[in-house]
Amino acid sequence: MDETSQKKLEQVEQSVRSHTKKRDRSASEERLLEAAEEVFAKLGFKGATTRMIADKAKVNESLIGRYFDGKMGLLISLIEKHVETEKYPMCELGYPPQATVRAELTKFIEAMYSKHCQKDKEFFKIVLSQSLTDPKFLKRLRNIIPKKMNPLLHERLLELQKKGKFAHDVDVDTYMQTLDTYFHGAMLFDKILMGAEEGEVDKMLHFVIDIYVRAVERP
Incomplete structure (x- = not known):
């Protein structure tokens, strides 16, 4: 084998090793995130230890x-995963655009809050508790959580406004911020702190939707 062929072989072998290493790291990271979510949900952030998570x-x-810079980094990475993946889908809504404001907001509530927030109730408890007791964590959290309710919902409401289905004298940004404040409040206060049943929270959310729709919807 000449020198050129030897170098090419070494480059291929190096590429294979690098790919395998990245794949192994990715698999380890995923296992750690899954284990951390289970342990955090069972014991809380303070009760969980890195040993428990690693063993699981x-x-x-x-x-x-090495991968997460400790237990806090694991929790931050979990939150990022919730934001970026199907658990908190900001890049898709999972249903087609609706013809009215009422239908759009109703579908949004069913897709985003009724299903995803109920599914992740225990995880939200951990995030809320840590936010209230750890200023450093809260600061990092604020850099992760979405600043807007949902960009696609915003686009859809603007489109309905252009079509005359949404009042032209109402600012869509302010409207969405108000909705967002109530919806998260219902999830955090009614569901988590007060322990309201899922059906009760859903009923309240749909009642609020009805009120907010009457204020802006046009036939």
Whole structure:
């Protein structure tokens, strides 16, 4: 084998090793995130230890520090995962655009809050608790959570406004911010703090939707 062929072979082998290493790291990170979510949900953030999480994920405990910079980094990464993936889909709504404001907001509530927020109730408890007791965590959290309710919903309401289905004298941004404040309040206060049943929260959310729709919807 000449020198050129030898170099090419070494480059291929290096590429394979690099790909395998990245794949192994990705798999370890995913196992750690899944394990952390389960342990956090069961014991809370303070009660969970990196040893418990590593044992459940079946990886070396040192990888938590190497990949996530510790337990706090794991929780931050979990929140990012919730924001970026199907658990909190900001890049898609999962249903087609609706012809009216009422239909659009009703579908949005069913897709985003009634299903996803109910599913992730225990995780929200952990995030809320840590936010109230750890200023450093809260600061990092504010850099992660979406600043808008949902960009696609915003676009759809603007389109309905252009079509004359949404009052032209109402600012869509302010309208959505008001809705967002109530919806998150219902989730955090009524559902998590007060322990309201899922059906009760859903009923209140739809009641509020009815009021907000009457204020802006045009035939």
